[in-house]
Amino acid sequence: MGLWGLKSANVEKKSAGFTILELVLVVSLLALLLSFSFPLWSGFANRALLKNSASLLAQCLRLARVEALRRGGCVSVFLGRNFFKLYYPDGETASFPLPQGVEVGYTSFPGQRLFFFPTGVPASGGNVTLEKGRVRSRILITPVTARVRLE
Structure with missing residues (x-):
């Protein structure tokens, strides 16, 4: 019995959905997690891009060696800051740009050029x-075996 002897209706309010507070809290937590994971993802992407670029350069150095044998002449590889270029004995060239942000930092070859003999x-x-x-x-x-390897 309710107030003044009247029967009270047992009305239950059912919630359908989320409150604004719950949504703001979830979005804030996601933003916080993403802000911490972005530097990790960026580092992973840089390492993957660099590994692919180094692999491409290594394959081109191997190609230069094979072409020196095949053509019977010296093949040279010039290592620019953001590209590398193969020079064949007949005057033909092949240029390979490096992806944006990837650079040749150091080379121990004089004049940034590596030669492969015939x-x-x-x-x-x-x-x-x-x-x-x-x-x-x-x-x-x-030097002697002409082995090219990534480190």
Whole structure:
């Protein structure tokens, strides 16, 4: 019995949906999580791009060696700041740009140029370092065997 002896209706209010407070809280938490994960994702993307660029350069160095053997002449690879270029004995060239932000940071080759003799052996061994921000990848070329490997 309710007030004044009247029967009270048992009315229950059913909630359908979320309150504004709940939505604001969830969106705030998601924004906070994303702000912490973005630098991690950015670093991962830089490493992946750099690894792909280093792999491309290593494949081109191997190609230069094979072409020196096949053509019977010296093939050189010029390492520019954001590209590399192959020079064949017949005057033909092939240029390969590096992705934006990826640069040749260091090379131990004189004049930024690596030569492969007609025997497929490089004029000298050494290394090339590619950089994207603070991330680095190094490519080593052994002098006698002409082995090209990523480090």
